[in-house]
Amino acid sequence: MKGFEYLQEELDQMQEEGVFRNLIPLESAQGSRVTIKGKNVIQLSSNNYLGLTDHPKMKQAAIEAVEKYGAGTGSVRTIAGTLSMHEQFEEKLAEFKHTEAALVLQSGFATNQAVLSAILTKEDVVISDELNHASIIDGIRLTKAGRRIYKHTDMEDLEKALKETQDYRTRLVVTDGVFSMDGNIAPLTEIVELCEKYNALVMVDDAHASGVLGANGRGTVDHFGLNGRVHIQVGTLSKAIGVLGGYIASTKTLRDYLIHKGRPFLFSTSHPPAVTAACSAAIDVLLEEPELIEKLWDNTKFFKAGLEDLGFDTGISETPVTPVIIGDEALTHKFSDKLFENGVFAQGIAFPTVAKGKGRVRTIVTAQHSKEDLQEALNAFEKSAKELGIL
């Protein structure tokens, strides 16, 4: 069929530059090892931090929910698609996060879009870290609010932005809790102190911190002892929590407002019962099995130290998100392919997901990996890098 030839040209160009990527289907369940193209490889690319995607308690909860409530809900939340289990889970989540209320949305991406587009008008300004996640950037694009971008985790630049925006009604400072491509933690205490000084509000996206940082994985706010001082916490239920969805944990006012004005919430069907039941069981797992988080951090330290001992540049990572910085985009993808040949699945990430010339193979270890898995992975990193002349 004719049409969109210019798109094909762009794709052909990407092929030529070595940056065109095919989707890579897993032929097994998610886990510390997965099967891809019939090959058993060590998985270092998932966000399944605690290995909850196939936790027996969560699978059981999902199965029971399907039996009792069926496969789908048949409506958006505001019409006929709110099950009592949706509201029970939100109450449980709010209690877990030490906030007044919580609301669950279809995904973390949808949550940022819903929150930012609903609560800010042209009377307000949003002040955002330059390396915030795409869903925050797109959420901001949907508002008519003023925008200021501050240099990555640069508190002087943030203070400058706060000083220059005093005339707006609401100033909302937004930051990722853990930055998804570099694995560093936002300086949340300093951000909160500056916001208190200049009477601004704070929103943190804990997608990569939920289940990872803070007591029982409560996130960065808890990690820094800032409960009650951060106005909006958002996050995802699809990474450490192991299922699907996004949430906002905040005040009852914000929850009620989003139920009326959050467009992805209003116009998209609610989560199937199995999803909500599994997410709810995940909170129980976080409370009952804190050793999973200990194992995650133990594995993280082991693997990061191993990479650094080999001479790799892991950037500014402080969390299980550990990039191996390569630089050149095509070489990054070649390195990822070589790792696969040598038994490791670690995806190359390049422009536009990260800046040009900052290509990296991003690794994420999980609580499911054994030390043997990780040592085997380190050996593969060394072998692959030597084969490509990277080390």
Ligand code: PMP
């Ligand atoms: N925020 C951040 C910081 C993320 O890393 C992600 C996931 N890539 C999201 C939001 C989106 O979450 P979800 O996958 O649940 O849509």
